[in-house]
Amino acid sequence: MGVSEKSYMMRTVASRGSLVQQLLQVLLFCSLVALLLQQVAAQGSWKVIVENAGIASMHTAITHYNTAVLLDRTDIGPSQLPLPNGVCRNDPDDESSKHDCTAHSALLDLATNTIRPLFVQTDTWCSSGQFRADGTLVQTGGDNDGLSKIRTFAPCPGDGDCNWVETNVPLQNGRWYASNAQLPDGTQIVVGGRGIATLEYVPPNGRGTTYIPLIANANDAQNDNLYPYVHLLPNNQIFIFANQDSLLYDWQTNKVAKNLPVLPGGPRNYPSAGSSALLPLSGFNGWADVEILICGGATYGAFLNPGAALPATQSCGRIAPLSANPGWALENMPLRRNMGELLLLPDRNVFIVNGAANGAQGWGNAQNPVLTPVLYNPNGAPGTRFQTLTATDIPRVYHSTANVLPDGRILIAGSNTHQFYTLTGYLPTELRIEAHTPYYIGAGARPVIANAPGELAYGARFTATVDNGNAKFIDLNLLSAPYSTHSFSQGQRLLQLATSAPAAVGGGSYTVTATAPPTSVIAPSAYYMLFAVSDGFPSVAQWVHIG
Known part of the structure; x- marks a missing residue:
């Protein structure tokens, strides 16, 4: 192989190496942009x-x-x-x-x-x-x-x-x-x-x-x-x-x-x-x-x-x-x-x-x-x-x-x-x-409340069916509807219900058994938003009445 051939091959290898390096840089840049977009999305x-x-x-x-x-x-x-x-x-x-x-x-x-x-x-x-x-x-x-x-x-x-x-x-x-x-x-x-x-x-x-x-x-x-x-x-x-x-x-x-x-x-x-x-x-x-x-x-x-x-x-x-x-x-x-x-x-x-x-x-x-x-x-x-x-x-x-x-x-x-x-x-x-x-919407698959009672009696146990949940744990949280004025939400309260471990019922659905708040001291009688939360992602709420 002559000097010119060796030189050509070396330039070709270097060129390919440069292309690979450029490709890696592009991929790294795209990954950083994607990560940044994810972080921005996570901030709402x-x-x-x-x-x-x-x-x-x-x-x-x-x-x-x-x-x-x-x-x-x-x-x-x-x-x-x-x-x-x-x-x-x-x-x-x-x-x-x-x-x-x-x-x-x-x-x-x-x-x-x-x-x-x-x-x-x-x-x-x-x-x-x-x-x-x-x-x-x-x-x-x-x-x-x-x-x-x-x-x-x-x-x-x-x-x-x-x-x-x-x-x-x-x-x-x-x-x-x-x-x-x-x-x-x-x-x-x-x-x-x-x-x-x-x-x-x-x-x-x-x-x-x-x-x-x-x-x-x-x-x-x-x-x-x-x-x-x-x-x-x-x-x-x-x-x-x-x-x-x-x-x-x-x-x-x-x-x-x-x-x-x-x-x-x-x-x-x-x-x-x-x-x-x-x-x-x-x-x-x-x-x-x-x-x-x-x-x-x-x-x-x-x-x-x-x-x-x-x-x-x-x-x-x-x-x-x-x-x-x-x-x-x-x-x-x-x-x-x-x-x-x-x-x-x-x-x-x-x-x-x-x-x-x-x-x-x-x-x-x-x-x-x-x-x-x-x-x-x-x-x-x-x-x-x-x-x-x-x-x-x-x-x-x-x-x-x-x-x-x-x-x-x-x-x-x-x-x-x-x-x-x-x-x-x-x-x-x-x-x-x-x-x-907020950060919890659009960042992952949100659970869906497929079925839950619209009326809760104090201290009663009830079952909710949740789609797209986590097999290990699903939260059921009650959130009141407060009156917002002058930097204070009057009547605001959030109640995490005691629940059982989710039970799979097929098709990505789970049932969760929960206990309603025991008295009107914990949850004054009213309409509340019931959220199912799985892996940090809340569902769209279902309105429930307590009392």
Whole structure:
């Protein structure tokens, strides 16, 4: 072989080696891109589902007809959603529009993303609410002519004609910025409000109203005791938190059962606006592990000095209120945040969304919106519990809401940091509604609830059939439908049912036997979303009624 032939062969081998190397580089690049796309998908995605709802919802609740009730103030002037057929609201007490032919409430059909205007007469500004056992939304208080009002909304399908009803039975104390919780006896406890340091029951149960020193003592120049955090605990006591203080309240005797330690880190309630959640309860341990999580808030003085842009709080506090010596364990979120909302997800993680990094609640008092949601794993080791997720590009600050949907997505609505609708400028009034698709949708085969009872009796065993499940373990989790307003989901609770090991029935289907919650103390009678969770992936929920 001559020199030229050897040279040619060497060049050919080198060329082939180069091609192989290039091919490997391309394959490596494609693998990295695929991995990156998987990571991005795992962090979730955002989509606007309604370009203009006509109102900015400051109160939102999901009904068992798969509709969302949207509710704003009535004294905000005309909305962008006309009432039908020439219907108008005439209110001589309204501070903005005595004659108003636009809607201030609406019903969103989650199947079609269509909006139907609803009629509400009295002012619902900064009111409170909760679903009762039959699925009717009870809505309490507000401002001006709505201060002592009790309203009801009996839901219907999206194409129905259900609407608000203003009852003739008033609250015993007028309430503005109060919080509600459903009780085991079917009544609701309504706690606090501006200038009101009492609690009462709706409908009245003979216990009257009770003065709560904690609510009064939490008053400061900012009134950081508004929208107190209220949770029904498995021992049938009520956890109440305002400003930095909390207690256990025995609603059956109308007495304070125990005062709890102060949570460090500044005020946590309106207008400083952190958020709170009762962490998931489990039937596997007899509902015994009870913990409260409170995250975020504002630096004291942020509400009084809106131009100062004081930084939001970064810490979360976690407490086991029923332990012998309860104390707060502190941990920092990845981002400072006030006006965020803590949502319990079907897989028992916590989703933290909305809010701002500076300022406080109130008109024109929010700066630097936090666009990045955060995932919190309650079962993770301290220091490993938080994960940042995909950011939205729509700021959601004062008067925004967040709700978990039956398909596992997160519905985000509202945001209005102005006295009236202001559609231009910094942080304009937000009329768009968007949905966040979490990390657990589209990342794998979701289980399907093929069969489950629609009615559950307390303590009864029942069987559910689940397709696409895992042969080793399938969770059945019940999630309530809370009332979202002012960074707090009133009535939110998630219950992990005690279940048997899955039994294969063929064709990729499994049966799971579960035990329903034992009493209305664990699960107040209501409609709940039943999720099957397998390998971390939740099904679309089936609505079930308990009680």
